[in-house]
Amino acid sequence: MALLEVKELSKSYGNIKAVGGISFEIQKGEIFGLLGPNGAGKTTTISMLSCLIKPDSGDAFVDGCSILKDSMEVKKRIGVVPQDVSLYPTLSAQENLVFFGEMYGLTGSKLREKVDDVLEVVGLTDRRKEAINKYSGGMKRRINIAVGLLPSPKLLILDEPTVGVDPQSRTNILETLKELNKKGLTILYTSHYMEEVEFLCHRIAIMDLGKIIAIGSLNELRLLVGERDLLRISTANEISKDLVETVKKIPDVSEARVLDESIEILTLHGRKLLPQIIEIFGDAGIKIKSVEVKEPNLESVFLHLTGKELRD
Amino acid sequence: MKKIFFIAIKDLKLRARDFYAFILLLVMPLVLILVLGIVFKPMWTSTPFVIDMGVVDFDNGEFSKILINDVFDSDDLKSMLNITFLDSEAEAKDRINQGKLAAVVILNRGFSDAIMAGENASIEVLADPEQSIKSGVVKSIVESYTLEVLKRRTMVETFLGTVAPYSSVNPQDIQKMIPEWLKEIENEKDIVLVKSSTEKKSTNEIPAMGYYAVGMAVMYLLFATNSGAETIFEERRLKTYDRIRTAPVHENVLFGGKLLGIFLVAFVQFLIIVIFTALFYGVSWGKSLSGIFILMVSSVLAFSGFSTLFASIAKSEEQIGSIGPALSMIFGFLGGGMWPVFLFPQWMNVVSKFTPNRWALDGFLKLMESNANFAQVLPQCGVLVMMALLFFLIGTLRLKARGV
Numbered sequence: 001m002a003l004l005e006v007k008e009l010s011k012s013y014g015n016i017k018a019v020g021g022i023s024f025e026i027q028k029g030e031i032f033g034l035l036g037p038n039g040a041g042k043t044t045t046i047s048m049l050s051c052l053i054k055p056d057s058g059d060a061f062v063d064g065c066s067i068l069k070d071s072m073e074v075k076k077r078i079g080v081v082p083q084d085v086s087l088y089p090t091l092s093a094q095e096n097l098v099f100f101g102e103m104y105g106l107t108g109s110k111l112r113e114k115v116d117d118v119l120e121v122v123g124l125t126d127r128r129k130e131a132i133n134k135y136s137g138g139m140k141r142r143i144n145i146a147v148g149l150l151p152s153p154k155l156l157i158l159d160e161p162t163v164g165v166d167p168q169s170r171t172n173i174l175e176t177l178k179e180l181n182k183k184g185l186t187i188l189y190t191s192h193y194m195e196e197v198e199f200l201c202h203r204i205a206i207m208d209l210g211k212i213i214a215i216g217s218l219n220e221l222r223l224l225v226g227e228r229d230l231l232r233i234s235t236a237n238e239i240s241k242d243l244v245e246t247v248k249k250i251p252d253v254s255e256a257r258v259l260d261e262s263i264e265i266l267t268l269h270g271r272k273l274l275p276q277i278i279e280i281f282g283d284a285g286i287k288i289k290s291v292e293v294k295e296p297n298l299e300s301v302f303l304h305l306t307g308k309e310l311r312d
Numbered sequence: 313m314k315k316i317f318f319i320a321i322k323d324l325k326l327r328a329r330d331f332y333a334f335i336l337l338l339v340m341p342l343v344l345i346l347v348l349g350i351v352f353k354p355m356w357t358s359t360p361f362v363i364d365m366g367v368v369d370f371d372n373g374e375f376s377k378i379l380i381n382d383v384f385d386s387d388d389l390k391s392m393l394n395i396t397f398l399d400s401e402a403e404a405k406d407r408i409n410q411g412k413l414a415a416v417v418i419l420n421r422g423f424s425d426a427i428m429a430g431e432n433a434s435i436e437v438l439a440d441p442e443q444s445i446k447s448g449v450v451k452s453i454v455e456s457y458t459l460e461v462l463k464r465r466t467m468v469e470t471f472l473g474t475v476a477p478y479s480s481v482n483p484q485d486i487q488k489m490i491p492e493w494l495k496e497i498e499n500e501k502d503i504v505l506v507k508s509s510t511e512k513k514s515t516n517e518i519p520a521m522g523y524y525a526v527g528m529a530v531m532y533l534l535f536a537t538n539s540g541a542e543t544i545f546e547e548r549r550l551k552t553y554d555r556i557r558t559a560p561v562h563e564n565v566l567f568g569g570k571l572l573g574i575f576l577v578a579f580v581q582f583l584i585i586v587i588f589t590a591l592f593y594g595v596s597w598g599k600s601l602s603g604i605f606i607l608m609v610s611s612v613l614a615f616s617g618f619s620t621l622f623a624s625i626a627k628s629e630e631q632i633g634s635i636g637p638a639l640s641m642i643f644g645f646l647g648g649g650m651w652p653v654f655l656f657p658q659w660m661n662v663v664s665k666f667t668p669n670r671w672a673l674d675g676f677l678k679l680m681e682s683n684a685n686f687a688q689v690l691p692q693c694g695v696l697v698m699m700a701l702l703f704f705l706i707g708t709l710r711l712k713a714r715g716v
Binding site for chain 1: 315325550552556
């Protein structure tokens with residue numbers, strides 16, 4: 001049985017459909033990624049699964065408990081790490097953890113042990129007595145995760161937990177999550193950083209405009225693009241619309257779009273096609289600064305499926 | 313239920329760590345109590361209300377003497393009335409025109425004889441319109457006196473007309489006793505004005521430091537409860553409100569915790585001010601510990617309720633932060649925290665009763681001045697608790713409707 005079952009979940013704000021009838025499942029022990037650009041509906045989905053907002057329709061079940069009918073039971077089974085650092089700045093890490101532990105019903109020695117455990121997991125035991133407002137951004141994020149681990153959740157839900165974090169802290173957070181998963185923790189991870197999702201997740205759902213447009217393992221998603229490569233050509237001059245249309249007409253080119261002073265081309269046999277493309281640019285008087293050929297990744301999958309870049 | 317307590321304790325801890333809150337909620341009121349207590353000390357310790365008045369005694373009879381020696385010069389009034397004896401009405405008018413006297417009492421010739429004979433007798437009071445309060449006091453004293461004389465004369469006349477004709481007592485003996493009965497007026501303690509002046513005097517027995525300790529402690533309660541109400545919005549800004557909601561915590565528990573937090577912050581602040589002023593400023597808060605406690609709880613409840621209502625009306629943390637202090641000052645002034653209530657004009661006395669400050673102040677002053685006990689401050693506590701219930705009810709309903 002799946003640990004999380006999401007069935008036709010929908011949420012609208014006025015005329016805007018934030019989430020439009022999404023369904024997916026997460027198996028026990030899995031790290032499931034929800035990938036999509038800002039505004040795709042990831043946070044709204046997470047908020048519904050955390051019982052913070054009620055869906056307009058549909059339901060979701062955590063370990064068999066409905067988010068609509070058994071929200072208190074759902075809350076006992078999940079740990080939530082919100083996008084923002086949701087901590088009391090003037091309280092120490094330990095005081096924050098003790099307080100949120102109390103909110104999960106922990107008291108006495110159980111609470112103390114749990115606080116020690118989670119501090120150990122995020123590697124901040126020696127800084128436990130310092131106030132949160134004295135912490136670096138990365139350290140705050142780690143305590144933010146530690147709070148999510150307090151209830152010993154069956155499912156840990158993380159909403160873009162690395163936003164604004166330095167690369168070193170980001171790596172640390174991702175490694176920590178991998179370790180926790182190895183110990184059996186099921187994780188729902190949302191991000192708009194495809195590298196993180198590629199690194200971490202067993203299965204990925206790609207969201208755009210409130211809908212899941214693709215779902216599967218990284219390899220399964222790559223197959224959606226086929227053997228296509230992603231060519232990124234940086235130029236010294238502005239690229240005209242006519243040039244983009246010319247490139248699109250080349251056989252085997254499935255998508256082409258301009259990004260600042262570069263063009264991204266999704267094509268079969270990218271390396272073979274490169275001389276022809278360079279010639280077209282030369283004829284148009286465009287000076288090429290650099291050329292990059294990328295293997296299919298989530299970026300190219302997203303581009304292939306939506307015609308947009310993930311960071312749009 | 314434990315979670316309500318944990319939330320409240322957390323709020324108390326957060327306030328304790330907030331340096332700005334420490335300055336605002338503790339240092340400021342303690343400094344103000346000290347400053348106001350010292351500055352206004354003379355107003356409390358010297359005679360605050362002396363009336364310069366004159367007397368023209370054309371009568372020189374028994375009843376004039378009673379009024380002058382036994383009423384004006386009574387223990388209760390002599391410290392308040394500064395009497396100058398004048399020879400003529402012209403002189404009296406002259407002194408009043410110069411503003412030297414607030415009022416002059418003219419006892420016309422034959423005043424006492426007229427009373428004894430049961431005829432019309434009158435006392436004239438000349439008043440300076442620019443000193444209307446003082447002259448009003450003199451007029452009231454005289455009115456009370458004449459009323460008392462009238463009361464006794466009616467009593468005597470009734471006796472003579474109804475009982476005496478059938479009595480075995482000799483009518484001539486009765487006639488001899490009448491002046492004695494009438495003379496006992498000086499012993500009459502029910503004269504209204506004498507009574508009211510007594511009240512005023514006893515209020516003055518509370519030192520300025522004591523009065524302002526109560527006034528400021530009560531006024532700053534609203535600062536404390538408002539700062540507590542601000543945390544409802546602060547939790548939203550910090551997103552900790554949603555974080556608590558992701559834990560198995562019922563909405564009502566979260567809300568109850570916030571309200572208890574508001575109460576605790578204000579109660580601890582009040583308690584510190586009471587203890588500090590008692591230890592270091594020598595303020596006596598009364599002898600009834602249970603009275604002090606119940607009044608503190610009622611006051612804090614009323615202000616907590618008010619702040620909940622305020623938070624339900626305010627749109628943001630900033631709005632509470634900017635409007636809240638102004639509201640506290642207005643309530644503080646109206647409630648007698650800054651200016652003694654006994655100097656309030658009548659209309660302000662009425663308005664003042666609509667603020668929790670006034671009821672709290674009245675209760676504490678009662679404990680201080682007359683060492684009242686627990687039961688004697690129950691009326692004030694009752695009003696404060698009623699206010700608290702009303703404010704909490706409206707505030708909570710509004711906050712819930714807003715989804716806060």
